[in-house]
Amino acid sequence: MKKILIIDDDEDVVEAMRFVLDKRGYKVITAGDGNKGLTHARAEKPDAVILDVMMPGLDGFEVARELKGDPQTKGIPILMLTAIKDKTGFDFQKDVNDPDWLPVEDYCNKPLDCEVLVEKIDRLLLK
Amino acid sequence: MKSTPKDDVIEKKLADQVSWLISLRWIAVLGVTGTVFTVTQFFNIPVEVWPLYGVTAFLAIYNGLFAWVMPFLRNRQLHSAIRVLANLQIFLDLTCLAFLIHFSGGVENPFYFYFIFHIIIAGILLSRRETFVLATYAVMIFLLIVLGEQYGLLPHHRLPGVFAVSLHENFTYVVGVSFVFVSALYIAAYLTTSISDRLHERERSLTRANELLGEKDKIKSEYVLRVTHDLKEDLAAIHTCIEPVQKGLAGRLNEEQTNLLSRAKERSKQLIVYVNALLEITRLKLTKKAEMNSFSVMELIQEISDSIGPMARHEHKLFEVQVDPKVSLMKGVRVYVQEALLNILKNSLKYTPEKGTITLRVQMEWPWLRMKIIDTGIGIPADELPKIATEFYRATNAKALYKKGTGLGLSIAKKIVEMHRGTIDIESKVGAGTCITLAIPLTL
Numbered sequence: 001m002k003k004i005l006i007i008d009d010d011e012d013v014v015e016a017m018r019f020v021l022d023k024r025g026y027k028v029i030t031a032g033d034g035n036k037g038l039t040h041a042r043a044e045k046p047d048a049v050i051l052d053v054m055m056p057g058l059d060g061f062e063v064a065r066e067l068k069g070d071p072q073t074k075g076i077p078i079l080m081l082t083a084i085k086d087k088t089g090f091d092f093q094k095d096v097n098d099p100d101w102l103p104v105e106d107y108c109n110k111p112l113d114c115e116v117l118v119e120k121i122d123r124l125l126l127k
Numbered sequence: 128m129k130s131t132p133k134d135d136v137i138e139k140k141l142a143d144q145v146s147w148l149i150s151l152r153w154i155a156v157l158g159v160t161g162t163v164f165t166v167t168q169f170f171n172i173p174v175e176v177w178p179l180y181g182v183t184a185f186l187a188i189y190n191g192l193f194a195w196v197m198p199f200l201r202n203r204q205l206h207s208a209i210r211v212l213a214n215l216q217i218f219l220d221l222t223c224l225a226f227l228i229h230f231s232g233g234v235e236n237p238f239y240f241y242f243i244f245h246i247i248i249a250g251i252l253l254s255r256r257e258t259f260v261l262a263t264y265a266v267m268i269f270l271l272i273v274l275g276e277q278y279g280l281l282p283h284h285r286l287p288g289v290f291a292v293s294l295h296e297n298f299t300y301v302v303g304v305s306f307v308f309v310s311a312l313y314i315a316a317y318l319t320t321s322i323s324d325r326l327h328e329r330e331r332s333l334t335r336a337n338e339l340l341g342e343k344d345k346i347k348s349e350y351v352l353r354v355t356h357d358l359k360e361d362l363a364a365i366h367t368c369i370e371p372v373q374k375g376l377a378g379r380l381n382e383e384q385t386n387l388l389s390r391a392k393e394r395s396k397q398l399i400v401y402v403n404a405l406l407e408i409t410r411l412k413l414t415k416k417a418e419m420n421s422f423s424v425m426e427l428i429q430e431i432s433d434s435i436g437p438m439a440r441h442e443h444k445l446f447e448v449q450v451d452p453k454v455s456l457m458k459g460v461r462v463y464v465q466e467a468l469l470n471i472l473k474n475s476l477k478y479t480p481e482k483g484t485i486t487l488r489v490q491m492e493w494p495w496l497r498m499k500i501i502d503t504g505i506g507i508p509a510d511e512l513p514k515i516a517t518e519f520y521r522a523t524n525a526k527a528l529y530k531k532g533t534g535l536g537l538s539i540a541k542k543i544v545e546m547h548r549g550t551i552d553i554e555s556k557v558g559a560g561t562c563i564t565l566a567i568p569l570t571l
Contacts (some may be wrong), residue, residue: 010360013364017367017369019376021370111364112363113370114371
């Protein structure tokens with residue numbers, strides 16, 4: 001069973017995602033902030049990470065860089081939850097593959113559409 | 128010296144006034160030359176013209192120098208140098224006038240009252256102290272001339288044929304004239320500086336009030352941003368929780384359950400659209416300086432066309448793109464320009480009936496890049512045109528057609544265009560269509 005780590009501080013969103021992914025047959029583990037997320041990622045070696053951006057403490061950008069900078073975790077694909085344009089006025093989509101900007105494999109706008117979420121996670125795990 | 132914005136306003140005003148003084152001095156050069164010429168040629172008063180023309184030439188030379196140096200000081204915002212220049216100009220003007228008076232009759236020449244004009248100008252341009260110092264200098268050189276000529280310390284250049292008796296030797300007359308002159312000068316200095324101090328004070332308080340309003344507005348926007356952001360988080364969570372249930376992931380739902388949940392989800396989605404638009408416009412208001420980059424207009428239009436084209440086809444509307452081949456790069460914030468165009472195009476799409484046409488036309492008219500969005504939609508009533516770009520405003524016919532709408536799309540586009548120092552122009556006829564032109568300068 002593939003394991004997915006959700007790092008997000010919004011418990012309700014986490015609960016909804018956990019439910020959807022659980023139904024799809026994934027094992028879901030969760031972390032409520034960036035630091036816990038990093039610890040879980042290193043200890044549990046998940047197959048994919050779903051990462052929120054706005055979190056107290058370490059934010060999603062920092063967590064993503066940390067994960068991709070660590071040989072232990074750099075192979076784990078990350079799906080980032082963000083409407084990045086809202087925060088920076090920067091079109092994130094164009095830079096998904098730019099390692100200097102943000103080292104994540106894919107992103108998904110909030111609010112989540114459960115079909116889109118499942119489809120993106122399925123695709124990330126196929127790679 | 129520490130400079131505050133309100134001081135900057137006054138310094139900038141001083142620079143304007145110094146430039147104005149330089150223009151006035153050209154008139155003075157012409158005036159003096161004309162007067163000397165007229166007096167000698169038409170009134171046959173044989174004054175010694177060459178010293179007078181000499182002083183006038185000196186006046187013209189230093190004015191030329193000031194006119195030459197002024198743009199340089201202005202561009203570098205050398206405010207203290209401009210202030211020194213203003214003092215120096217009035218000092219030199221007073222000196223020139225003193226020489227002119229001395230060479231054309233001294234106390235016999237009533238033009239000495241022109242000293243007052245210089246003091247009035249000083250009172251407008253300079254501080255109270257500076258004005259009184261200059262007034263005292265004017266008094267000193269005036270007294271030097273009249274008393275010097277009276278006591279024979281200075282040669283007297285008479286105005287032959289004007290007065291039967293030489294006035295400069297009449298002690299009582301000289302003292303009387305000096306008294307009137309000196310008092311008039313100081314009264315002028317006092318009155319002008321008092322009025323101008325009061326005006327400066329008012330200007331400062333208006334500037335301050337304006338700053339306060341700006342700050343208040345900023346605080347309000349920040350508050351709206353924070354609240355809207357929190358609202359959005361909650362809404363997104365509600366939406367994320369309803370969605371899987373509505374889609375039957377938590378067990379099969381009957382028709383009523385699906386129907387009601389779909390309605391709830393739809394409403395939360397609408398609210399999210401609204402909150403996003405509100406976030407967008409508030410962020411734009413708080414953005415002081417956005418980083419502008421050069422980007423290809425053609426590529427941007429292609430992307431826009433790729434996203435609007437399928438939507439138009441889906442709704443059975445024709446979407447045309449016409450781009451002037453001369454169009455190449457523009458400078459700006461790409462995502463914002465894209466957002467402005469998408470907002471307007473989506474409006475056009477929404478309010479244009481089936482089989483209608485939406486045209487995006489991009490033209491180069493140096494130094495403007497004009498982007499026109501022309502549709503054959505429902506149009507905007509003429510009396511509502513002035514209000515149409517106001518935040519939250521929706522035209523009555525638009526509201527009648529669709530109850531929902533944020534009323535923010537066009538205001539966001541307007542803010543974006545203003546951020547690029549451009550203009551937005553809206554022409555419309557009810558039932559015929561609308562043409563919105565965004566003009567952005569290519570010289571940003």
